[in-house]
Amino acid sequence: MHPTAAHDPLPFFHKQTIFLTGGTGLVGGCLLFKLAMKLDTGKIYALVRGSPERAVSQLRDIIPNQVDAILATNKVKLVVGDICEHKFGIDPVVLAEMARTVTVIIHSAASISLRTTQRECVEINCLPVLQLAQMSSSFENLSKFVFISTAYANSHLPDGVIEERIYPGGDAEQQLSRIMEAGSLAEGLAGFTHAYTLVKNITEQLLLSRNPHLPILIVRPTCIAPAISQPHPYYSRPGSSPGSGYVQRYMESPDSGVFHVSSFHPTGTNIVDEIPVDITANLILLHIMHDTRGIVHAGSESYVRRTLAQLHQTIIDHFPRRPGSRRPEFRYLSMSDRRVPQGRYAEFLKTFGRDWHFSNAASQKFVALEGPLSIALGDHDAGRFMDERAGLISADVVRRRSSKASAKL
Numbered sequence: 001m002h003p004t005a006a007h008d009p010l011p012f013f014h015k016q017t018i019f020l021t022g023g024t025g026l027v028g029g030c031l032l033f034k035l036a037m038k039l040d041t042g043k044i045y046a047l048v049r050g051s052p053e054r055a056v057s058q059l060r061d062i063i064p065n066q067v068d069a070i071l072a073t074n075k076v077k078l079v080v081g082d083i084c085e086h087k088f089g090i091d092p093v094v095l096a097e098m099a100r101t102v103t104v105i106i107h108s109a110a111s112i113s114l115r116t117t118q119r120e121c122v123e124i125n126c127l128p129v130l131q132l133a134q135m136s137s138s139f140e141n142l143s144k145f146v147f148i149s150t151a152y153a154n155s156h157l158p159d160g161v162i163e164e165r166i167y168p169g170g171d172a173e174q175q176l177s178r179i180m181e182a183g184s185l186a187e188g189l190a191g192f193t194h195a196y197t198l199v200k201n202i203t204e205q206l207l208l209s210r211n212p213h214l215p216i217l218i219v220r221p222t223c224i225a226p227a228i229s230q231p232h233p234y235y236s237r238p239g240s241s242p243g244s245g246y247v248q249r250y251m252e253s254p255d256s257g258v259f260h261v262s263s264f265h266p267t268g269t270n271i272v273d274e275i276p277v278d279i280t281a282n283l284i285l286l287h288i289m290h291d292t293r294g295i296v297h298a299g300s301e302s303y304v305r306r307t308l309a310q311l312h313q314t315i316i317d318h319f320p321r322r323p324g325s326r327r328p329e330f331r332y333l334s335m336s337d338r339r340v341p342q343g344r345y346a347e348f349l350k351t352f353g354r355d356w357h358f359s360n361a362a363s364q365k366f367v368a369l370e371g372p373l374s375i376a377l378g379d380h381d382a383g384r385f386m387d388e389r390a391g392l393i394s395a396d397v398v399r400r401r402s403s404k405a406s407a408k409l
């Protein structure tokens with residue numbers, strides 16, 4: 001389906017002034033590229049930490065061949081600040097200019113660490129979102145406030161279908177007060193996998209309940225994978241793709257390979273939900289353009305569904321062998337066998353053995369759309385792509401291993 005005039009993103013984005021946070025991150029870097037290079041966006045204020053020079057050097061690490069072209073568009077203004085500071089530490093003159101002109105806020109800055117305490121996580125992943133919503137009440141022309149959450153914001157729910165909505169749960173105001181006062185909930189993680197997912201859940205609820213008049217779009221990606229093609233094939237940021245991190249760690253030092261899986265998938269046939277970052281970015285931008293409000297998922301239902309066992313087979317196929325080393329083995333234990341502990345990576349991630357089905361119903365209407373925001377896969381071969389991705393990770397593990405060995409000589 002060709003984009004009709006009403007669905008052509010170019011005239012729409014040409015009229016927009018975007019405030020993007022997290023523009024040096026995995027998702028934000030891709031959004032920055034798309035907005036500046038593919039959509040000819042009117043203007044982009046990109047919040048960066050430290051200094052513009054630091055940000056450019058970070059971007060050079062992840063998009064070395066695109067960064068100069070992005071800056072040469074003269075559409076991007078790097079705004080120094082920090083989301084943990086009052087009014088993000090933005091120069092008041094620049095903030096006043098933004099309040100007059102910004103039409104769309106995309107808040108992608110966050111800590112994606114699964115090791116933070118509840119208190120640390122609230123400080124970086126919740127309070128800044130609520131502060132930004134407050135700041136945006138003085139933005140005169142705002143038509144969309146986008147918060148990037150995570151599909152695992154519902155990791156307290158049992159396996160099964162997760163819809164694009166808020167599920168009834170704890171009182172988020174009380175939960176926030178308790179974490180601020182005591183450091184954590186009395187009931188610990190309250191069934192969530194990590195502080196990160198618990199706090200995303202609290203943040204979604206508070207953002208919506210405290211700001212009923214704000215045009216909010218919450219996007220919940222599943223695990224984000226490297227780009228299929230934009231800004232460049234395999235574009236990623238080290239440490240930001242959980243699937244790549246898992247493959248890399250496993251190749252560096254395999255563990256027992258034991259996984260606790262649902263009894264419906266005793267051979268690891270549950271889906272490990274991943275979506276490439278460029279499809280994620282296109283979905284975010286499509287929903288902005290189509291004025292979607294509320295909650296949408298971005299996951300494998302909009303890409304390709306792959307199982308845990310397939311991921312493991314890819315690791316086995318590309319495992320960097322050393323003389324005398326054995327091929328890794330994976331064991332899937334369903335409920336009855338859980339006296340045997342999981343391997344350490346499985347235990348750390350907690351989500352790869354689960355069997356959630358994240359509905360992408362809100363994005364189905366975009367499947368056949370063509371143009372710069374197309375999510376159609378064309379001749380993309382997902383199996384070959386995954387193989388090449390694992391091959392790159394394997395080669396990197398070997399390279400680092402041999403440079404470590406030569407450093408010891």
Ligand SMILES: NC(=O)c1ccc[n+]([C@@H]2O[C@H](COP(=O)([O-])OP(=O)(O)OC[C@H]3O[C@@H](n4cnc5c(N)ncnc54)[C@H](OP(=O)(O)O)[C@@H]3O)[C@@H](O)[C@H]2O)c1
Binds near residue numbers: 084
């Ligand atoms: N990666 C995933 O698999 C995944 C999955 C689901 C949802 N998400 C969500 O998607 C969003 C983007 O994640 P990502 O993968 O792009 O993360 P990322 O690669 O780790 O990037 C994080 C970004 O946030 C910025 N940032 C962190 N702390 C900041 C602070 N105090 N002030 C200003 N900027 C700060 C970082 O800036 P520096 O460059 O200065 O560090 C970076 O630009 C997050 O909300 C995340 O929760 C990610």
